[in-house]
Amino acid sequence: MMNYAGPAVLVDNLRVKRGSREVFHGLSLAVPRGALVGLLGPSGCGKTTLMRAIVGAQKTVSGTVTVLDSPAGTPGLRKRVGYTTQSATVYDDLTIRQNLDYFRSILGAPRGDVDRVIEETDLGDHANQLVGALSGGQQSRVSLAAALLGSPELLVLDEPTVGLDPVLRVQLWTLFRRLRENGTTLLVSSHVMDEATRCDRLFLMRSGEILADETPDGLLEKTNTSTAEDAFLAIIAGDTRQSSEAEL
Amino acid sequence: MSLARTFATTGRILTQIRHDPRTIALLLVVPSLLIGLMSWLFADTPVFDRVGPAMLALFPFIIMFLVTSISTLRERRSGTLERLLTLPISKLDFILGYTLAFGLLAIAQAAVAVGFAVWVCGLSIEGSIWLLFAVALADAVLGTTLGLLASAFARTEFQVVQFMPAVVFPQVLLGGVFLPRADMPDVLHAISDWLPLSHAIDALNAVSTGSEDAAYIGGELLVIAAFALGAVLLGSITLRRRTP
Numbered sequence: 376m377m378n379y380a381g382p383a384v385l386v387d388n389l390r391v392k393r394g395s396r397e398v399f400h401g402l403s404l405a406v407p408r409g410a411l412v413g414l415l416g417p418s419g420c421g422k423t424t425l426m427r428a429i430v431g432a433q434k435t436v437s438g439t440v441t442v443l444d445s446p447a448g449t450p451g452l453r454k455r456v457g458y459t460t461q462s463a464t465v466y467d468d469l470t471i472r473q474n475l476d477y478f479r480s481i482l483g484a485p486r487g488d489v490d491r492v493i494e495e496t497d498l499g500d501h502a503n504q505l506v507g508a509l510s511g512g513q514q515s516r517v518s519l520a521a522a523l524l525g526s527p528e529l530l531v532l533d534e535p536t537v538g539l540d541p542v543l544r545v546q547l548w549t550l551f552r553r554l555r556e557n558g559t560t561l562l563v564s565s566h567v568m569d570e571a572t573r574c575d576r577l578f579l580m581r582s583g584e585i586l587a588d589e590t591p592d593g594l595l596e597k598t599n600t601s602t603a604e605d606a607f608l609a610i611i612a613g614d615t616r617q618s619s620e621a622e623l
Numbered sequence: 624m625s626l627a628r629t630f631a632t633t634g635r636i637l638t639q640i641r642h643d644p645r646t647i648a649l650l651l652v653v654p655s656l657l658i659g660l661m662s663w664l665f666a667d668t669p670v671f672d673r674v675g676p677a678m679l680a681l682f683p684f685i686i687m688f689l690v691t692s693i694s695t696l697r698e699r700r701s702g703t704l705e706r707l708l709t710l711p712i713s714k715l716d717f718i719l720g721y722t723l724a725f726g727l728l729a730i731a732q733a734a735v736a737v738g739f740a741v742w743v744c745g746l747s748i749e750g751s752i753w754l755l756f757a758v759a760l761a762d763a764v765l766g767t768t769l770g771l772l773a774s775a776f777a778r779t780e781f782q783v784v785q786f787m788p789a790v791v792f793p794q795v796l797l798g799g800v801f802l803p804r805a806d807m808p809d810v811l812h813a814i815s816d817w818l819p820l821s822h823a824i825d826a827l828n829a830v831s832t833g834s835e836d837a838a839y840i841g842g843e844l845l846v847i848a849a850f851a852l853g854a855v856l857l858g859s860i861t862l863r864r865r866t867p
Contacts, residue, residue, distance in 0.1 A: 505642065
């Protein structure tokens, strides 16, 4: 598994249109293999669209997205890439275990996987409860649990910690780090800047463009700031100055 | 295509419905209630024996159409369909899973409706009651598959509900319930020949009056099955893994 040469995700000159609005005007980036990468940016900046392009759910205009050395969306990748959307996409009228049993059989993952992911997402106490009766945070953990089934090589997680209390948030980031130690590549989006420091690498995105591709320390050093939030603001300020200079 | 994934999907849908006993009760009882109402309405006339068989086609067809189109639309709207399509399930697995799940419900529904019409409402049947059941079932499955197809063209709940009058009512009007198809203007008669519900109603009438042999009814069943199959295939083609 580790003998691939290329990065886990390689986006090259990607253009995407949603409705009449062009979201990406030639986006390029690389997610290194085996890394925990944060995708940060304000809502509406294109994080979700990028993730959809990586899992092959997004219609693109031009450019290429290569995932684990295959074009995004090819059938062979469907077992190797786990994906959660921002809202929990599981069945409200099934219990946690019934949901996971179903996704497990679709993936053809081993039977024991259901118990493993229930434990990893700390849902053991509710396993036989209907998802519709759970809190929003619990529902999004069920959705995450389903993405962990079959131990995919790449996890694409859209705002997995949104709406979670600080304790659970720390727990999830601990889980992400552990998955990374075991060789999984993770791309995790968030609009909470302080989560940035837990990543190996950060993409700062704004209006469909990558403003920074740095390690957390490198980012703070470069912007001469002490928090990720300040760093982000500094970079946006720089970007705005540059583009207004360009217009002059 | 994989049978395991199709059956897993069927099992999942049936489990969802099991958590919703009111829907099960409505599915099983509503067609019989409507048929009972028809028979009471025409109690002192020969009308019920004439339109009763057609009712066995209409009510299960309409109800299965609605239930299926709304439940697949729900899957589309909630994002679970998009998630499923990023997983190793084929589009045909998904559609067949739905067809099978609602087909099984349709068996129960058709059995209750036929039994109620014949033994409680006294619908007189010259032909075989098994054939009557077979046609009623084929018709409920047809409603399911057309509902699956219709939901592919709907983006919202409002749209999908409007498909009921758009897809179902013309078939009801031209199916020969209100006016025997032979008495229709030529153009409408020709159109009605191409509507699946007309064949279902013809077949049910033939069973109840005993006017045609089993081969004729088998032929009509094949026509209904062909429409159902066409809707399944078209439905799976219209599913898109990549959306704008």
